[in-house]
Amino acid sequence: MKRRDILKGSLAAGALALLPKGGAQGAPQNVPSLGRRYRNLIVFVYDGFSWEDYAIAQAYARRRLGRALALERLLARYPNGLMNTYSLTSYVTESSAAGNAMSCGVKTVNGGLAVHADGTPLKPFFAAAKEMGKAVGLVTTTTVTHATPASFVVSNPDRNAEAQIAEQYLAFGAEVYLGGGDRFFNPERRQDKKDMYAAFAQAGYGVVKTPEELARSNASKLLGVFSDSHVPYEVDRRFQGLRVPSLKEMVQAALPRLAAHRNGFVLQVEAGRIDHSNHLNDPAATLWDVLAADEALEALTAFVDRNPDTLLLLAADHATGVGALYGTGRSYLESSVGIDLLEAQKASFEHMGRVLGTNPDAGQVKEAYRAMKGVALSDEEAQMVVEAITKRVYLPDAVRYSIQPANTMSWAMVQKNAQKPERPNIGWSSGQHTASPVMLALYGQGLRFLNLGLVDNTHVFRLMGEALGIRYQNPVMSEEEALEILKSRPVGMRHPEEVWA
Ligand SMILES: [Zn+2]
Known part of the structure; x- marks a missing residue:
């Protein structure tokens, strides 16, 4: 029996695991x-x-x-x-x-x-x-x-x-x-x-x-x-x-x-x-x-x-x-702080990466965040960025956050104070x-x-x-x-977006 027939048979039998993943069957x-x-x-x-x-x-x-x-x-x-x-x-x-x-x-x-x-x-x-x-x-x-x-x-x-x-x-x-x-x-x-x-x-x-x-x-x-x-x-x-x-x-x-x-x-x-x-x-x-x-x-x-x-x-x-901009402060009254704080951000992580090069120290990282993101990093946060760039140690985890070291650079400046945001209250579900x-x-x-x-x-x-x-x-x-053809392919698609030079 060919794989295609097996699939069709299972579908006819109503095997839930083989129901189409993306398909539009029954959709209006x-x-x-x-x-x-x-x-x-x-x-x-x-x-x-x-x-x-x-x-x-x-x-x-x-x-x-x-x-x-x-x-x-x-x-x-x-x-x-x-x-x-x-x-x-x-x-x-x-x-x-x-x-x-x-x-x-x-x-x-x-x-x-x-x-x-x-x-x-x-x-x-x-x-x-x-x-x-x-x-x-x-x-x-x-x-x-x-x-x-x-x-x-x-x-x-x-x-x-x-x-x-x-x-x-x-x-x-x-x-x-x-x-x-x-x-x-x-x-x-x-x-x-x-x-x-x-x-x-x-x-x-x-x-x-x-x-x-x-x-x-x-x-x-x-x-x-x-x-x-x-x-x-x-x-x-x-x-x-x-x-x-x-x-x-x-x-x-x-x-x-x-x-x-x-x-x-x-x-x-x-x-x-x-x-x-x-x-x-x-x-x-x-x-x-x-x-x-x-x-x-x-x-x-x-x-x-x-x-x-x-x-x-x-x-x-x-x-x-x-x-996403998420609600913060009592009655979410501080939510717009995240919008106002974005005004101080004057460069992308891509540009910061070019400026910092491959071997920055914590002082250079702090200065770059101060000048280009309007954010004062702690020593610990600056070190997190140094290790991401120089040693490929990524936080919080490299599965969910997949474009590195940028995702760790973003994580380093995440909002820390829920009641009074000193950094933009913008959170990420992934890098995907x-x-x-x-x-x-x-x-x-x-x-x-x-x-x-x-x-x-x-x-x-x-x-x-x-x-x-x-x-x-x-x-x-x-x-x-399509699934049958993909199974017989030795490699899947490469990473969809090359975004970090
Ligand atoms: Zn796209």
Whole structure:
């Protein structure tokens, strides 16, 4: 008897242990419809963004910046709902399976781009849009070849094969690629020594690597790569003077180039590092990347207002962390202290790690936390950080908190006084992705009274198809088939996010 038959037999017998882990059997299907077409489509993905991140940013914007988030205003007035995110074989998705669900309309296993576990390629939505003549753009704060943008345009069994994905991008020929990832384009950094910059230039792209070059370029097709790996966090760009464009500046470079095309365009914008800072348990890095996304969102909604034949779809792909502001003090009266204290945090752990190097002493650690996190560490806490960096001794445990030494650096500055917080009252459940439903929202003309409700993330594919009048079906794989294939694979997926250099 083949394994597949055994599985089917057990399921028929009602064996609880073999019931699908992630599947949707018996779940109500909610398939809201737009009821109209658009010429242009913008998909704005907040990677790893939870409602807890939203709550902290909303409170910070109101309390410290004296304004409401553009996202808050949008959610208050336009259709929004919740999206289930589970992958084909896990309640907890990673970015490529989440990207595939949105771009291909079918569930896949974690780890590959627009592909099933048996290697069957899927057609991503932006590839179909390109076939019907739409210009295509990808703008992100991660490496431009990272899972979320890549899953919308190319198929590859390994999301980490980014040097190869850079070549697939050249063959695909989108009009705009903006993000990080020099090491996948630079001949001195690529293993095969291929000069991808020269290849893109040969194909008619303006190639830019600094904010100044981006602002100056008048090329109609653009490859912008602004950092060796991911584009630095907004908190470091803003307060530590790192010279990279903001997400808004990248969006503003992309929009006019794409809008110049006769047949309209599709654009994915990704606030890609909210996920990373949440993996690292770094509340200030998350906050400022959400605020940077908000500035980009303002530029996008302004474009939609001027070009009402454009649909803007906002989605988180999954939650990460999650870092939550928790109630503290008598009657929770001290809860907002955590919001106020975030103002003193002027750098990410990633930047602190670069400053501290591989062999810091306790005095240097204390000074870095004082200057960059606004926190006075005790001797004991500073020593905890020294040991994490120099000896890989991690606290409180390396299973739940998996991105090290950052998670220990975060743990070192955890709030100690429950009645009167002297440090932000933000707690973390893990350094991993989580299973909660996430944000889905729409902005555009003729949508005000649409009720989105709770949908599956695969429904994004149908909404995009309806918006542009593109209809096709990718092959579906069952969870049982996928599990059978995964069993015979020698290795599982690599760690989903490389976030600590
Ligand atoms: Zn993600």
